[in-house]
Structures are given as structure tokens and as C-alpha cells.
Amino acid sequence: DTEVTQTPKHLVMGMTNKKSLKCEQHMGHRAMYWYKQKAKKPPELMFVYSYEKLSINESVPSRFSPECPNSSLLNLHLHALQPEDSALYLCASSLREGHYEQYFGPGTRLTVT
Amino acid sequence: GENVEQHPSTLSVQEGDSAVIKCTYSDSASNYFPWYKQELGKGPQLIIDIRSNVGEKKDQRIAVTLNKTAKHFSLHITETQPEDSAVYFCAASRDSGGSNYKLTFGKGTLLTVNP
Numbered sequence: 001d002t003e004v005t006q007t008p009k010h011l012v013m014g015m016t017n018k019k020s021l022k023c024e025q026h027m028g029h030r031a032m033y034w035y036k037q038k039a040k041k042p043p044e045l046m047f048v049y050s051y052e053k054l055s056i057n058e059s060v061p062s063r064f065s066p067e068c069p070n071s072s073l074l075n076l077h078l079h080a081l082q083p084e085d086s087a088l089y090l091c092a093s094s095l096r097e098g099h100y101e102q103y104f105g106p107g108t109r110l111t112v113t
Numbered sequence: 114g115e116n117v118e119q120h121p122s123t124l125s126v127q128e129g130d131s132a133v134i135k136c137t138y139s140d141s142a143s144n145y146f147p148w149y150k151q152e153l154g155k156g157p158q159l160i161i162d163i164r165s166n167v168g169e170k171k172d173q174r175i176a177v178t179l180n181k182t183a184k185h186f187s188l189h190i191t192e193t194q195p196e197d198s199a200v201y202f203c204a205a206s207r208d209s210g211g212s213n214y215k216l217t218f219g220k221g222t223l224l225t226v227n228p
Binding site for chain 2: 040041042045056092103106
């Protein structure tokens with residue numbers, strides 16, 4: 001089973017709202033990733049968690065706040081977003097951080113109004 | 114940092130033909146090269162990868178070749194089918210020896226297989 005699940009599939013939020021994206025995997029992977037993907041572009045790395053600790057933050061604005069409560073779960077908390085933050089948010093996981101296959105979830109399509 | 118160029122940006126083939134997508138990379142220390150397929154409305158799916166200790170890898174109708182001297186790698190799809198229609202991304206990364214690991218993606222190729 002190489003499944004990464006993400007909820008919700010779609011999310012519409014206003015600029016003053018607070019919402020969260022959720023990602024889950026049960027493959028025993030200890031590295032989890034958040035990517036942002038705009039239309040017709042490749043995914044852009046936002047955050048990497050390794051063994052539930054934040055390993056990489058790609059200079060992401062503080063209105064995006066990641067959290068890794070346990071080895072299976074990854075959240076992305078959203079607050080005071082801008083319309084330009086509208087995108088597909090992808091979660092991925094791999095066995096370990098490094099040269100291991102990354103498996104992506106289906107993504108959450110976020111629209112900020 | 115690493116830079117990955119991918120060509121062509123769009124590719125249209127007839128069902129049953131072969132399709133080839135090419136990528137070049139800039140960092141000679143890169144040694145892991147995955148390919149992802151992304152269908153409309155879905156997340157990227159890893160379809161094949163290659164590491165720098167091999168020159169070619171096959172999995173049924175898909176194959177990847179790597180030329181480390183020229184710093185390029187290619188995806189080959191034979192006997193294409195309409196369900197192969199998708200956006201394909203190549204990527205490259207290197208082992209920095211520490212905890213920093215990033216995939217650098219190409220810009221993607223939209224493959225259309227016409228029945």
C-alpha cells in the first residue's frame with residue numbers, strides 16, 4: 001500500500017479565515033513533505049519533516065504553519081491567506097529523508113477569496 | 114543550486130507510437146532521477162526512477178536512460194495508450210550528506226496520445 005491521503009479535496013476560504021489541511025500515511029514513512037503546485041507548474045517544496053521534526057522550511061510565509069503530531073499525520077494550518085496562495089497543496093512521504101521514493105497524495109485544491 | 118531543463122513542453126503521438134521526453138541537469142553531484150506522471154486533478158505518481166550507478170532501467174513499457182557524462186536522462190514510453198496521456202515531470206536530487214534533500218523538478222511535458 002503506497003497511499004497518502006489528504007483532506008479535504010477542495011477548500012474555499014476567505015482571507016480572514018483559519019483552516020487546516022490534513023495528510024495521513026500508514027506506510028511507516030518517517031519523512032513527510034508539503035508542496036505547493038500552481039497550474040501548469042511543477043510542485044514547489046514548502047516544508048520537510050523528518051522523524052516528526054521540521055527539517056526544511058523553504059522560506060515559507062508564516063501564514064502557513066506546519067505541524068507533525070505523529071509519524072503518520074501531517075497538518076498545514078492556514079491563516080490570513082492571500083488570493084495568490086490559491087493552488088493545489090500536495091503532501092508526500094518517503095521512507096526516510098534522502099534518496100527514497102516520494103509518494104504523493106491527491107492534493108487539496110485551495111481557493112482563497 | 115540544481116537546474117533541470119525538460120523538453121518538449123508538449124508532445125502529441127498516435128496510439129501505439131513511442132514517446133521520448135528528455136531532461137538535462139546542471140549539478141554533477143545529482144545522483145537520483147525520478148519520473149512522475151500527473152493526471153488531471155490528481156497528485157504526481159512515481160512511475161520509474163534511476164540512480165547514478167546504472168545507465169538504464171525498464172519497467173514494462175517504460176524505460177529511463179541516464180548519461181552522467183552529458184548530464185541528461187530520458188523517459189521512453191513504448192506502445193503508447195490513451196491512458197498514458199498526462200503531464201510528466203522529471204526530477205533530480207543529490208545526497209548532500211546531511212538532512213537537506215530536495216527534488217528539483219523540470220517544468221513538465223504534456224503528453225497527449227491520440228486514439
